[in-house]
Structure formats: structure tokens, C-alpha cells
Amino acid sequence: MxxxxxxxxxxxxxxxxxxxxxxxxxxxxxxxxxxxxxxxxxxxxxxxxxxxxxxxxxxxxxxxxxxxxxxxxxxxxxxxxxxxxxxxxxxxxxxxxxxxxxxxxxxxxxxxxxxxxxxxxxxxxxxxxxxxxAHGRTLDGIVEVDGAYFGGYVKPANERENRRDRRLVANQSGKRKSVVVMRERDGETLTFVGKSEAAGVAVVREHVASSAVIHADEASHWDALHGSHETYRINHSVSYSDGVACTNMAESFFSRLRRAEIGVHHHIAGPYLPSYAGEMAWREDNRRVDNGGQAAKMAGAAMEAPVSRAWKGYWQRAA
Structure with missing residues (x-):
């Protein structure tokens, strides 16, 4: 082996x-x-x-x-x-x-x-x-699309009689967001963060070429993609690959992001979720590059990037 x-x-x-x-x-x-x-x-x-x-x-x-x-x-x-x-x-x-x-x-x-x-x-x-x-990137070829929810965790009550079903909107914090991933087979990855997975339909249409073939699961909001792209669907309650449709590359991305949330950072706040999702997309795209090459690409990208407006003077106190 x-x-x-x-x-x-x-x-x-x-x-x-x-x-x-x-x-x-x-x-x-x-x-x-x-x-x-x-x-x-x-x-x-x-x-x-x-x-x-x-x-x-x-x-x-x-x-x-x-x-x-x-x-x-x-x-x-x-x-x-x-x-x-x-x-x-x-x-x-x-x-x-x-x-x-x-x-x-x-x-x-x-x-x-x-x-x-x-x-x-x-x-x-x-x-x-x-x-x-990833700015201005358009995906083509075979593109896998999927979504998953991150952040906004609410600790359940200790006593059984006081526990609430956290799947209900009334019992959620409102901070939980959906990450939608668009990933080429053996290619590049794009991510989008929104309030729901359905909000990613418009983003997929914008960033995936009309000539691309899309693979998605059976979630009803992906039905709209059949009108703009050749689309194949996989029912995950039956199997994860039926020989035609498959979203395993997208699931691989979510595995990395979920491990980062649970095992490394333990908590990812809503405003920072797009940054962490973008980071994991970059890591997935460069997973076959040696660590020296990855470090060189990171450093090179940092030296080409302009002064950060979001993080400039972050720790400086106001007068």
C-alpha cells in the first residue's frame, strides 16, 4: 500500500x-x-x-x-x-x-x-x-454543492424536564449560520456563508459556469439548479454514492471545517465564520502541497495583499 x-x-x-x-x-x-x-x-x-x-x-x-x-x-x-x-x-x-x-x-x-x-x-x-x-473565481467542470450549519451553539439544560429541542427556531440563539461549499472535482473551492442553505442557490448560479455539471443532495432548494445547470442528485438517506451522483468532495471540506470548529477552536463566532470557511477551502485546495510550499504561498499572498481595513489598529484603544 x-x-x-x-x-x-x-x-x-x-x-x-x-x-x-x-x-x-x-x-x-x-x-x-x-x-x-x-x-x-x-x-x-x-x-x-x-x-x-x-x-x-x-x-x-x-x-x-x-x-x-x-x-x-x-x-x-x-x-x-x-x-x-x-x-x-x-x-x-x-x-x-x-x-x-x-x-x-x-x-x-x-x-x-x-x-x-x-x-x-x-x-x-x-x-x-x-x-x-478566490476573489472573482468561476468554477467549471463537475462541481459538488452542499451546505452545513456552524456556530450558535446553545448549551442544553442540565435537568431532563427543562431540556428543549434545539432544532426548533424558538430554542436557537439566532447566531447559527449555514456554510455553502462549491467544489470542483480535483479543482478549486468556493464558500459562502448565509442565514440558510437555500440562500446559496443564487451564489451557485453566479459563481458556477453554466457549462458545469452540478452534483447536490436531495434538499428541496437545490431543485432550482435544474433550470440553469445539468444537475445530478444523491439521496444521502440511501447512500453517499450511487455511481452517478456524489458529493463526497464537499463532505470532505465540511469534515475539515467541523474538526476545526470542534477540536481546534472549540467555538467559531458568526462574524468570523466566513474567514474560517475560506481558510479551510484554501487548505483543501492545497492539501497536496508540501508544508514549505504552503508557507511560501501564504507569505507571498500576505506580501501582495494591501493593508487590512478590518484588522488595522485592532488592539489600539479609542481616545
């Missing part, structure tokens, strides 16, 4: 030991090469695009010859105004990449010896950069 990729040596091309051994200067140079790959790490002014700059080595900053603007390797990126050392940033990315089902901010704060809020914000910035890769 062939060895699974994830436990093979090919899947391990980066370790924390290697990151900390490289030192701060090498880590800084790595960020320069990721920011300006077309010039082999030589600075390019983000304001006017000039290739001629002065290197202020004592402050690790640059000054543009043309417009005199000063900038650093992280200026204008999602890491702007960073306070962590470059070695710590690379280590955080490596830790994040190594979590097959995600990594909790609490664990990262202990591994890196930083505040919980620092790790929490940093990881959400990485998720924001990762999700940008």
Missing part, C-alpha cells in the same frame, strides 16, 4: 528549527525577495514605482530617489505597522501552515510568546490574504 502524502518526507520541507536557525538578517532578506521577486529582493518604491532607492540599513528602510518617500519591506502590505521580528513572522506562518485543521491563536501565542490578541489578529490577516485568491 502506498504511503499517504501527508506522512511522507515529501510533505515536510519546512520546520521551525530551520526558521529560527536562519536568523533575523536571512528572514528579512526572505521578506524582501517575496515583496519584490521581479528584482530579486531589490526595493521598488510602492508610491511611484521607481527602481532606484537608498537603503537606510540602520532602520531597515528605503528612500526613493524620485519621490523621496520612505518605506519598509512591509509598507502597504497586510503586515504594515508590524512589531514582531521577521523571524517571528516567518515562524508564525510556518506554525499556521503546519495545522492541517487550523491552529488556535492561544496555542500560537504560547509557541511564539506573544499576547493572544497579537496571534489572533495575525492569523486573521493571513486568512484575509488567503481568501483574496
Amino acid at each position: 502506498a504511503q499517504h502524502f501527508l506522512i511522507s518526507a515529501k510533505a515536510r520541507t519546512l520546520s521551525l528549527k530551520a526558521v529560527f536557525r536562519m536568523g533575523e538578517d536571512a528572514a528579512y532578506r526572505t521578506f524582501c525577495e517575496m515583496r519584490w521577486p521581479e528584482t530579486d529582493g531589490e526595493a521598488v518604491c510602492p508610491k511611484c514605482g521607481c527602481y532606484e532607492t537608498y537603503n537606510i540599513t540602520t532602520r531597515r528602510r528605503f528612500k526613493c530617489v524620485a519621490c523621496y518617500a520612505q518605506f519598509s519591506v512591509t509598507s502597504g502590505t497586510i503586515f504594515a505597522s508590524r512589531k514582531l521580528a521577521f523571524t517571528d513572522l516567518l515562524a508564525a506562518i510556518a506554525i499556521f501552515a503546519n495545522g492541517a485543521k487550523g491552529v488556535s491563536a492561544l496555542q500560537a501565542s504560547r509557541d511564539l510568546d506573544v499576547q493572544y490578541k497579537t496571534a489572533f489578529v495575525l492569523f486573521h490577516k493571513l486568512r484575509e490574504a488567503m481568501i483574496r485568491e
